[in-house]
Amino acid sequence: MKKLILLISFSVLPLTQAVAQDSIQSTVTDEYNKWSFELNVGQSKGIKPYSVGYFGSDPGKELGGITINHYSGGVRYMFSPKFGVKADVAFDRLENLSDESLDFEMQQIRFGLQGVVNGARLFDIQETLGRFGLLFHGGLQIAQMSPQTGPNEGRDEWNGGIMFGITPEFRITKNLALNADFTMLSNVRQHFNWDGSYSEPSNNLAGSMYTASLGLSFSFGSEKIHGDWAVMRDKQQEEIEALEKRVGEIENNMADVDQDGVPDYLDVEPNSIAGVAVDTKGRMVDLNKNGVPDEMEKYLNTTYITNQTLVDSEKETVKKLINEGYIATYFDFNKTKPTNVSTEGIDFILTYLRNNPTASVDIIGHADEIGKSPYNDKLSASRATSVKEVLMKAGIDESRLNVVPQGEDTSVDKGSAGARKLVRRVTFRVK
Secondary structure, eight states, X not given: OHHHHHHHXXXXXXXXXXXXXXXXXXXXXXXXBOEEEEEEEEEEEEEEOOOTTOOOOOGGGSGGGOOOOEEEEEEEEESSSSEEEEEEEEEEEEEOOSTTSOOOEEEEEEEEEEEEEEHHHHTTOHHHHTTEEEEEEEEEEEEEEEEOSSTTTTOOEEEEEEEEEEEEEEESSSSEEEEEEEEEEEEEEBOBOTTSOBOOTTSOBOOEEEEEEEEEEEEESSSSSBTTTOOOOBHHHHXXXXXXXXXXXXXXHTOOTTOSSSOTTTOSSTTOOTTOOBOTTSOBOOTTXXXXXXXXXXXXXXXXXXXXXXXXXXXXXXXXXXHTTOSEEEBOTTOOSBOGGGTHHHHHHHHHHHHOTTOOXXXXXXXXXXXXXXXXXXXXXXXXXXXXXXXXXXXOOGGGEEEEEEEEOOSSOTTOHHHXXXXXXXXXXXX
């Protein structure tokens, strides 16, 4: 008996260490129930040895072809999604149910400690199997044999050996599964025949039996799903995917749509005009704060506005720049008088109208969203009128100037004070 216990101890220890090591090295999450409880009933049959005149039981002779003579229960713990251990206990009653054999009855109580392998995960076929699963188990067992008939009735013997089996599963709910187990046992120490006759201690028998059973497996723990079917997320793969995503984001951020040399993720003004100088944040340089980039303003003044011999394409370019809002004058909050630094926009239009005496212009007033809309409509009209009066005092005929109150400009974030400054303005449209 002591030798048998030592054999079990030294055999199971390497298994548990290997399984534990797999758990340590596992890269998957542990969001699944690791514990499960199993109950099974079915049939068992001793294959050998038998004395002369005795034969293995024939389960087909009783209860319409089904004889229940095997009962088992066990607890399983999975160190990882692939490997675990299982402790179980079983009761078997072997007897002859055939007229060809002499009467006998043998009862056996068995205790087992086994390693468990989730075959579906081991072979990476869990997605293919769906609700089905497949477990392999094997390990050591000790059993007490007790003859219930014959001269050895009342006499017990402890024996032990190895066992292995396969357990197909079908998931019913997230934590409940139906299983069919097939197990083979082989004893390395046995003196009773299955019919209850006894062999002398010097004559050690090699016994074997099998069990076939159906049962239920119920997982328990803090998670909501049985570990045999939980969807595993590989942490290492998640890290790789996250890294790939970050690299993709960096590549996207490093794009420079307006080709100003500043990556889009740093570009405050990602639609700057090509060729116009920008600062480190991608904003077109406008030191005099008049709404016209300095480089463009200088170019327009020297090339277009003061040049009286422009070709038609150049005139259209100037007209387009004005009509797209690049020429503007700005106002402080709730004011109708242009700010001192933005009057150059009016100067630009004045120069243009003087150099193009047949042109007329719409003076378009804008306001931010602070305040009520009717008031802002009036404010935008007053701003446009203020600019019109400046141009009239500068000698431009009133008939060439048309006030267009545009009201509130909703194109910017209402909650941003800096953004609201950009829409408190007057723009122009040449006709």
